[in-house]
Amino acid sequence: MTGLRERKKQRTRLAIQEQALALFGRDGYENTTIKQIAAAAEVSERTFFRYFPTKEDVVTWDGLDLSFAVRFRAQPATDSTFDAVRATLLETFTDLSPTEQRRLRERVVLMTSVPPLRALLLDQLVGTGHAIARLVADRIGAEPGDPGVRALVGAVVGAAFAAVLAVPEHPDTDFATLLDETLEHLSVMPTVE
Template identity: 45%
Template sequence: MTPPKQPDSAATAQGPGAPAPKAPGLRERKKARTKAAIQREAVRLFREQGYAATTVEQVAEAAEVAPSTVFRYFATKQDLVFTQEYELPFATLLQAQAPDLTPVQAERRAIGSMLADLSDEELALQRERWLLITSEPELWGAGLAGITRSMRVMAEQVAKRAGLDPEAPPVRAYTGAVFGVLLQVSLDWASSPDMDFAATLDAALECLEDIRP
C-alpha cells in the first residue's frame, strides 16, 4: 500500500503565504555533486575490495579529486559510509504533517516524502551502504551509534507532536517499534535487491497503526 496522499511538504513546512525556499546556487549544487561522487566511489570500492583494504587515496583517485578534498567533506574514513543528512529533513517533514494525523500516518508521509525525493541512483547507493554496514563488523558496530542518534531524533519529534517528554515510556516504546520495522525491512532489502523498498516499508509501518505514544 502506498502512503496517504501527501500535501506539498515544502509549502506545508513553510506555512501559508510563506515564500518558497531559495533554490541552492551553482556553487552549492557543485559541492553536493562532488560529495555524492566521493561517497559513491567509496562505497563501490569498499564493497569490491573490502573496507579495511581500501585507502582514502584510492577513493580520491576513483572520484578524481585530491585526498584533501575527500577530508574536506568527510572527516574520517567511516564518514564515507555514514555521513548522511537525514535527521533535519525528517524532523521538518514530520512536524509539517497535519496535527490530526495519527503518529504512524505522519511517519509514513514524512518517510514517504524523503524516499520519493531520492533518484534511482541515490536509492541504489543507500542499499549498497546498508549491505556494506551489515557485512563489515567494524562498520556494524559504528552504525549502532548512528541508529541511536536517529532514534533520539525521532523520539524528540514524536514527543513534540504528542505533547510528551521524549523519555516517556510510550514514546520510547513507539520509537522502538518503528525502528524495529525499519531494521527488518532494511535487512530484507539487503537480501532482495528487487524489493520495492518504499512500498514494503510503508505497508509494514501501516501494521503499527494501533500503536500510540
C-alpha cells in the same frame, strides 16, 4: 533554497561517496584505501577528510535527517503520530531518485555485512531514534523521554532496523517498500497521541 556554495559541497560529498561505493563494490571495503577513494573522486586526501573524517563516514553519511524533519512537521495534525511518522518515512524514501535508491542499497549492504560498519549502523539508528523522539515530543507536547514517545520511537526504529536487515535478502525491492511493509505490522498497535 540552498546557496551555490552548499550545492557545490553537496556535489563533492556525493561524488566522493559514489567513487567510494564503486571501489568498495569492486575491491571490498577493507581493501580500499582513502588515498584510492580520493584519487577516484579527483580530490586530495585533505579534501576527503574535510567531507568525511573517516572511511566509515563515507558509507554512513546521508542527507536524510533534515528532509525527514521538514516532512514530519508538514504532516496533518489530524493524523495519528504513528501515521505521521510512517507517512514521513515513506515519503522520504519514496522520493529518492533511482541513483539515490541504488546508493542507499549499496550503503545498507555494506553496513550490514562489514562488522565495523554494523556497529556504526546501530549508532546511526540510535541517533535517528533520538531525532525522531524530539520531533514526536514536539508534536504531542511531551518530553523526548516520555514512556509513550520512547515506545513509539523504539517500535519505529526497530521496524527500520528489520527493514535494513531485509535489504540484502530482497535485491529487487526498494527500501521504502520494505520499510512500509514492516511498519504495516505496527499499525495495529496503539499509538501515542
